[in-house]
Amino acid sequence: xxxxxxxxxxxxxxxxxxxxxxxxxxxxxxxxxxxxxxxxxxxxxxxxxxxxxxxxxxxxxxxxxxxxxxxxxxxxxxxxxxxxxxxxxxxxxxxxxxxxxxxxxxxxxxxxxxxxxxxxxxxxxxxxxxxxxxxxxxxxxxxxxxxxxxxxxxxxxxxxxxxxxxxxxxxxxxxxxxxxxxxxxxxxxxxxxxxxxxxxxxxxxxxxxxxxxxxxxxxxxxxxxxxxxxxxxxxxxxxxxxxxxxxxxxxxxxxxxxxxxxxxxxxxxxxxxxxxxxxxxxxxxxxxxxxxxxxxxxxxxxxxxxxxxxxxxxxxxxxxxxxxxxxxxxxxxxxxxxxxxxxxxxxxxxxxxxxxxxxxxxxxxxxxxxxxxxxxxxxxxxxxxxxxxxxxxxxxxxxxxxxxxxx
DNA sequence: TCTGGGGTCCTAGGACCC
DNA sequence: TCTGGGGTCCTAGGACCC
Numbered sequence: 001x002x003x004x005x006x007x008x009x010x011x012x013x014x015x016x017x018x019x020x021x022x023x024x025x026x027x028x029x030x031x032x033x034x035x036x037x038x039x040x041x042x043x044x045x046x047x048x049x050x051x052x053x054x055x056x057x058x059x060x061x062x063x064x065x066x067x068x069x070x071x072x073x074x075x076x077x078x079x080x081x082x083x084x085x086x087x088x089x090x091x092x093x094x095x096x097x098x099x100x101x102x103x104x105x106x107x108x109x110x111x112x113x114x115x116x117x118x119x120x121x122x123x124x125x126x127x128x129x130x131x132x133x134x135x136x137x138x139x140x141x142x143x144x145x146x147x148x149x150x151x152x153x154x155x156x157x158x159x160x161x162x163x164x165x166x167x168x169x170x171x172x173x174x175x176x177x178x179x180x181x182x183x184x185x186x187x188x189x190x191x192x193x194x195x196x197x198x199x200x201x202x203x204x205x206x207x208x209x210x211x212x213x214x215x216x217x218x219x220x221x222x223x224x225x226x227x228x229x230x231x232x233x234x235x236x237x238x239x240x241x242x243x244x245x246x247x248x249x250x251x252x253x254x255x256x257x258x259x260x261x262x263x264x265x266x267x268x269x270x271x272x273x274x275x276x277x278x279x280x281x282x283x284x285x286x287x288x289x290x291x292x293x294x295x296x297x298x299x300x301x302x303x304x305x306x307x308x309x310x311x312x313x314x315x316x317x318x319x320x321x322x323x324x325x326x327x328x329x330x331x332x333x334x335x336x337x338x339x340x341x342x343x344x345x346x347x348x349x350x351x352x353x354x355x356x357x358x359x360x361x362x363x364x365x366x367x368x369x370x371x372x373x374x375x376x377x378x379x380x381x382x383x384x385x386x387x388x389x390x391x392x393x394x395x396x397x398x399x400x401x402x403x404x405x406x407x
Numbered sequence: 408t409c410t411g412g413g414g415t416c417c418t419a420g421g422a423c424c425c
Numbered sequence: 426t427c428t429g430g431g432g433t434c435c436t437a438g439g440a441c442c443c
Contacts, residue, residue, distance in 0.1 A: 044411055060408060105443050190441050223417070223441090251413055300410070306436085341412090415442080422435080 004171045009235040010114040010124055013146045013154035014131070016090065017163035019107035020047035023086050024076055026140045035073045037066055046078055050163060083107075086139060093134050097127065102239045110151055112239045125168045132166055148174075151237040152230035155187045156205070171233055174209075178231065181205035188227045193220075205231060246347075247284065252276040253341020259298050261336050266295065267327055269340040274323065277344050278316045287312035289346030291319075293327060296339035303330040303337075312348055 016022065020038040025031045035055055039046030045061045052073055057066060066073055087106045094101050097120075100112035113127055120127060128145045135143050142164040146157025149171060157167040157177070169177045184194035186205050200219065202208050209231040216228045226236045252273040260266065270293050281288050289312040294304035305326045309319070331337075 039411090042411065046411085058408080060411075062408095062411095108443075188441070192440065221417070247414080248416095249414070253412065255411065302438090304437090339411090343413095413443090415440105417440085418438095420436095422433105424432080424434105425430100 009149050011154045012111045012113045013158040014109050015144045015158045016107040017142045018049050021049035022141050037075050038078050040075045041077045100239050128166050149233040150230040150235045152187050178206035249345050250277050250280050251343040255339040259336045259338040273342040274316050277342050285350045286347040287350045288344045292343045294341050295337045298336045305330050
């Protein structure tokens with residue numbers, strides 16, 4: 001274990017408290033001081049203000065349950081554009097102190113603050129307090145800050161005194177700090193690993209860190225050896241200061257009600273997810289080389305099929321029929337499904353204009369003409385319009401659909 | 408917690424080759 | 426057709442995160 005008060009590395013972790021709910025309280029002052037739950041449009045609580053948490057509401061709870069049991073709670077839709085705006089402001093404040101900032105998620109980030117004590121003429125604790133104060137006074141949000149030798153330690157430190165906490169863990173304090181942390185709270189240790197470790201007699205983060213290297217390597221995989229080193233104050237995870245605008249995969253999926261095994265309904269849902277996912281891919285200017293379609297059964301098992309696409313494609317119409325066949329191969333009439341989805345992989349920057357989607361040049365021209373309307377959700381594909389009873393929803397079609405065949 | 412949606416990374420084991 | 430041993434590449438699925 002690390003045994004000195006010196007700082008061979010210094011990492012700050014910053015975590016906004018109840019971010020989505022707090023932003024709503026800043027933007028809509030009538031919500032100030034009230035119990036607020038965000039996530040109305042999704043049907044489950046995405047975030048809860050501290051006032052709501054006090055009443056016993058947690059993330060993931062169904063909105064209908066919350067309405068029934070807590071009529072005093074204000075339930076609002078999420079607004080990701082506003083969250084993104086506040087997120088940018090938080091990170092730009094952090095960047096005033098150092099350019100070595102990693103945007104880990106919309107409400108959470110890391111910064112490498114080593115070497116800043118002299119130029120700022122402050123200790124690490126003062127630096128943390130300055131950043132925290134700057135954000136809180138200019139944005140009206142509270143954040144929790146942790147500072148230690150590594151990302152893993154800093155993250156534990158920031159969550160230790162939430163909300164609005166500031167916690168500094170230097171090398172000499174690591175042991176006394178980790179003894180207070182249950183092993184399942186370590187970043188990267190999930191439910192499965194936690195219960196496995198508990199069977200080995202490891203209950204606290206200190207129990208974990210106190211094992212010798214052989215023990216860790218014998219019982220666990222590489223990621224846990226890295227976590228173990230991080231908890232010792234040995235910096236393994238670097239700060240990644242590059243803006244994240246590239247993806248390895250893009251997923252669109254949704255649960256529906258009632259669950260069904262009706263092929264037409266499943267197919268129409270898969271197709272609309274396919275269109276949505278490709279829309280997101282085009283926004284990033286990606287050609288797509290592989291797709292996976294999947295179904296989730298009523299008892300939470302997955303049925304999926306991966307399909308390679310050569311050449312890689314930018315628009316998905318040309319593969320609708322193939323998707324239909326592949327979906328047939330995974331739908332089992334004896335099973336009932338509660339959700340569908342699709343995931344795209346194997347991307348490539350779309351440098352050159354795609355050659356041709358269709359053997360029929362005229363059809364391609366027509367499709368390109370109407371596609372902007374589709375992207376603005378003004379039109380949809382006919383196949384996406386089957387209703388629950390396996391009939392076309394005629395009203396919806398009249399309102400929305402331009403059947404391709406009539407163009 | 409009777410279970411929402413969108414991601415990342417790692418590893419075991421099969422396929423294939425020499 | 427059966428027999429080794431060893432390497433690489435790829436894929437599915439698990440585990441984890443917010």
